[in-house]
Amino acid sequence: MLRAFSTAATGMTAQQQMVDTIANNLANINTNGFKRRQAMFEDLLYVKMKEAGREVSAGVTAPSGIEIGSGTRLSAVTKVFSPGERVETGRALDMAINGDGFFQVTLPNGDLRYTRDGSFQTNAQGQIVNSNGLALDPPVTIPDNATGISVGVDGTVTVTTDKGTQQVGNIQLVRFPNAEGLTAEGGNLFAETESSGAPLTGTAGEDGFGGIQAxxxxxxxxxxxxxxxxLITAQRAYEINSRAIKAGDSMLQTANQLIR
Structure with missing residues (x-):
């Protein structure tokens, strides 16, 4: 009976973690470039009371065994990199990636981070930066006398000045062999890990990279x-596991009353 308590408790913990994951998804429903998380679970060790195929009498083997499970646990929280909705803003430095790829930005210490959030602007030096002031890598600088900015599908940045148009840089994209292996660091940023593999840099719209939609x-x-x-499913599963604990408690109470 005590096994039922611990088994149901693992189920309650798992559903609580499921609710935590869903809550984070819902909290970021309006976050640019956010990718939803999906909780994955696995069953725990089994107590084998009878082995399958065990000989039960001369020349006779059991077709199946008896295994009592120990519950469940969270095995992984994967990132789902399906495309999000595209919203037109009309801002020249707002960019969406149509397909695979990440924008690459540089931290103050020189480390690189990766993002799907394409809401960029310029800083005091004219560099294109994200909302936290992190510059694109490779850097692109807009001249002070620019009166217009356009970004091509291939990431080419062209500005208009009183002397005409000129190309001032190209926005490179990065992709990974296993994007789900990236680690999230907050601020709409991902960092490379051993699981993600080394970043592959390329031109937008070529060699499997998505095009840029300015x-x-x-x-x-x-x-x-x-x-x-x-969320409703997780809540009901949590309630059912709590009922299993109540049922076990009720059965123990009945057993205790037999000796009175």
Missing amino acids: GSLEKSNVQMVSELVD
Whole structure:
């Protein structure tokens, strides 16, 4: 009976972690470039009371065994890199990636980070930076006398001045052999890990990289209806596991009363 308590407790813990994951998804439903997380679970060790195929009598083997499970646990929280909704903003430095790839930015210490958030602007030096002031890598600088900015599908940045148009840089994209292996650091940034593999740099719209759509932003890929359905499912599963504990307690109480 005590095994039922611990087994149901693992189920309650797992569903609590599921709710935590869903809550984070819903909290970021309006975060640019956010990718929803999906909780994955696995079953725990089994107590084998009878081995399958065990000889039960002369020349007779059991077709199946008896295995009592120990519950479940969270095995991974994967990132789902399906595309988010594209929203037109009309801003020249708002960019969405149509397909695979990340923008690459540089931290103050020189380390590189990666993002799908394409809401860029210029700083006091004319460099294109994200909302936290991190510059694109390789850097692109807009001259002070620029009266217009355009970004091509291939990432080419062209400005208009009183002397005409000129190309001032090219926005390179980065992709990974296993994007799900990236680690999230907050601020809409991902960092490389051994699991993600080394970054591959290339030109937007070529060699498997997505094209850049200027004047638009990629929103979160979180679907509110799906998340709410998952939330209800997790809540009901939590309740059912708590009922299993109550049932075990009731059975123990009945057993205790037999000796009175």
